[in-house]
Amino acid sequence: MTSEQRILLVGCGNMGAALLRGWLGQGTAASRICVIDTEPAARAVADELGVAALPTLQSDVAADVIVFAVKPQQLDATLADYRSLAGGDTAVLSIAAGKTIGDFEAVLGHNTAIMRAMPNTPAAIGRGISAVVANAAASAAQRDCAEALLHAVGDVVWLSDERLMDVVTAVSGSGPAYVFLLIEALIAAGERQGLEPALARELAQATVAGAGAYAAESPLDPAELRKQVTSPGGTTQAALAVLMAKGGIEELIDGAVAAATARSRELAG
Numbered sequence: 001m002t003s004e005q006r007i008l009l010v011g012c013g014n015m016g017a018a019l020l021r022g023w024l025g026q027g028t029a030a031s032r033i034c035v036i037d038t039e040p041a042a043r044a045v046a047d048e049l050g051v052a053a054l055p056t057l058q059s060d061v062a063a064d065v066i067v068f069a070v071k072p073q074q075l076d077a078t079l080a081d082y083r084s085l086a087g088g089d090t091a092v093l094s095i096a097a098g099k100t101i102g103d104f105e106a107v108l109g110h111n112t113a114i115m116r117a118m119p120n121t122p123a124a125i126g127r128g129i130s131a132v133v134a135n136a137a138a139s140a141a142q143r144d145c146a147e148a149l150l151h152a153v154g155d156v157v158w159l160s161d162e163r164l165m166d167v168v169t170a171v172s173g174s175g176p177a178y179v180f181l182l183i184e185a186l187i188a189a190g191e192r193q194g195l196e197p198a199l200a201r202e203l204a205q206a207t208v209a210g211a212g213a214y215a216a217e218s219p220l221d222p223a224e225l226r227k228q229v230t231s232p233g234g235t236t237q238a239a240l241a242v243l244m245a246k247g248g249i250e251e252l253i254d255g256a257v258a259a260a261t262a263r264s265r266e267l268a269g
């Protein structure tokens, strides 16, 4: 992203606001950004950050990149309004789940650079990961721009095949919910074994955060790290005998990711 680029952010809800904070935090001038959001409370968020916010697209608004961060069902009613900006040098970056590059090309034309991304909620603290895929019209510079915009809220990986977006959605898009469920279950189990709720929560949260950071930083495979904490006949082994039994966590996660992948395919039509 060059310091001259003008960004139009359509939708400043949970994910849009996380992106906006990320861009400003990385030093993008507020004057380079314009927010469009129909919801007054979302525009107030932009106002507080010193970014101009409008309820609808005005004819004098220009952009080098339009970032769509509205709900997928809201996009259908919105996209045609942006046709006037498409087709030239303006690129589109969408984070709307299930909306394909083809959906955008059908309205904005095949000559428009379209990039489709799937971020996840740790983006709110700059620790997300986004997978992104581009159409043939996107130039290297436009891809770099999209990558820089997403990088403001975490890591970025490129996909060569858009069809992988369904399983990406199932693994990293929905994945934070699986981890939150693991934290919930650890808290509840700790309480059942006698811990005070606040202490159970502190232990469970710190354990998941620490183990995640350790797995990310260590050169070792997660399986190797697991073996390192598992002494023969010890406490961890007693727990893993339950978790790794038939019908245990591996089969459950496998079924969960398969169900989410299938649902993502269904939603994309």
Ligand SMILES: NC(=O)c1ccc[n+]([C@@H]2O[C@H](COP(=O)([O-])OP(=O)(O)OC[C@H]3O[C@@H](n4cnc5c(N)ncnc54)[C@H](OP(=O)(O)O)[C@@H]3O)[C@@H](O)[C@H]2O)c1
Pocket (backbone or CB within 6 Å): 010, 011, 012, 013, 014, 015, 016, 036, 037, 038, 039, 042, 055, 069, 070, 071, 072, 074, 077, 078, 095, 096, 097, 098, 118, 119, 120, 121, 173
């Ligand atoms: N949250 C996640 O974990 C996550 C992860 C990956 C991808 N995504 C994708 O990110 C997108 C946004 O999700 P979100 O959770 O941030 O949603 P959100 O909080 O509902 O934000 C969307 C915002 O856009 C506004 N809006 C609706 N129609 C509009 C229009 N025509 N023009 C301008 N603004 C409009 C909404 O206003 P109203 O409230 O008035 O409708 C709302 O303020 C979704 O497509 C989702 O698939 C989210």
